[in-house]
Amino acid sequence: MWPLGRWRPGVAFFISSFLISISATGIIFIFLIVESFPIFQHEGLGFLSGSEWYPGEVYGALPMIYGTGIVTFIAVSFALPLALGSAVITSEVLSRPTRLVIKMMMELLAGIPGVVYGLLGITLLTTAVKNTFNLIDGNSFFTAGILLSIMILPTVMTLSEDALRSVPKEYRDQALALGLNRSETIFHAVLPGAIKGIAGAVLLGIGRAMGETISVMLVIGSLDRIPQPFYNIFTTGQTITSKLGREGAEALGVGYHWNALAGLGLILFLAVMGITFIGNSIVGPLSGRGINTKRKQKKR
């Protein structure tokens, strides 16, 4: 029997919606596994370690995996300090009305579509990067990384700010009572208390950076090549998403080319799923504690 008691149309609707939402994830996952299976059969592990990709001949995903990794790394290394700094200021220094305005602006920034960032990137950022570093062209891993760092900044910043604010007020009071000044309180009491939440925020930001397609595609240069030497981030490259965006329509439906793209999709899906999972499991318990503490405070 239904655990929800007697039959109601509304209940039926909620249950069916629930099942549809759950099965969407499952269907996508199964679809990717089924569609990419032939390429793993055809190329074996060479699909993951191969660095050459010529449709009809050979499919090696390593340049794309490298590209996604390095671009995400650049994005996080630029976004994290900025996000953390502004989160600390917003949470610990600003007054409540100003804080709300800043948070609203950040959420607005998060809502701007990727293609708009891409167009800004292609017109402003590539030229700026080219002139600043005196490069032959502004399309590069670095440009894509910087663009992504701006895109994930609001996610990391607002979630870090939430984490900072959920640190119980007692921590601050006790730190002040012990004679620490304000900056010492932030560095030695508040930040350590919020570190799990901040880590979660960063992981969710990484998930977003890895999945972003169009803006990266417009500024990365789309060359399937691992740079020489490998840390030369000022050359053109390719990420998993930009590869899928470029070749998806052409490969559609049949052949190893399609299976190989599905394989790339599967790699990305697993990576983002893993990171989102870790991110959520870190953030989860902490925000729960924050709510409990607030309740306790109310009772007093």
Added chain:
Amino acid sequence: MRLKIGFLYSLILLSEIVLLPLSSLGAEKATIKMAGSTTVLPVATKAAGKFMAVHPSINITINPGGSGVGVKSLGNGLVDIGMISRHITDEEIKNFPKIDFNVHVIGRDAVACVISSEIYNAGVKKLSREQIQKIYTGEINNWKEVGGPDKRIFVIDKEAHRGTRHVFMAYIFGDENARAKGANLISGSNNEEQTKIALSDTAIGMLSHAWINKDVKGVGIEVKGSVIEPSIKNIQNGSYPISRNLSLITDGELAGFAKEFIQYILSPEGQKIVETSGYVAIR
């Protein structure tokens, strides 16, 4: 209250399921779907606009993507008409055994070797096949080696399935799928490549003749001592070496409005559109 809201949701969902198919039935409009080459795209778009003005009951949707997408979409039955700016490869014919590819040539075009205007104005007005080959393999990487200023060459390649690339590489390397080790960047559509070259001041690339402008210059191709410019005249008299047919492809013979649309492009009025788009009419 909760029950009422739930009920309301169910009602909305139910009405969507019932009404959506109905609404599409209501506005019965014949649709011609097209996809493919961005070189053919301007002709198809302008012709579609005029065709739809005369036949208001017809709806023509056109998606860019490149010749490869044109063949694939037709092969998978996603479109009625594919647009291509190269020939259909043997592999593509093999991939779609059930499709009876029918090619309707609508115009001719040249693939120009294009360079940034800064380099052109600094003196590089012509390149030979061997020079372009060496630039694309990376053997030549400075403009001074081909008579230009002392600047590194920014080599722009195209996505592998693009018609423009097939035709260009077939001439330069004798292999339409040639690998270009010297490439610095891959671009997609003609528009994208045009923008990338215009933004750079040291770039070389390949573009349909119709996309040449004041920032993106087409160099002459040096053949046996004489230089042949990528011009309408040289495409017409067949002397420019890298030229190609622009075509619409269908699965067998079409009937109805799709057939009429292709006939329209082949009519004098349609061929005028081919000419104003910067290509050579075939009739």
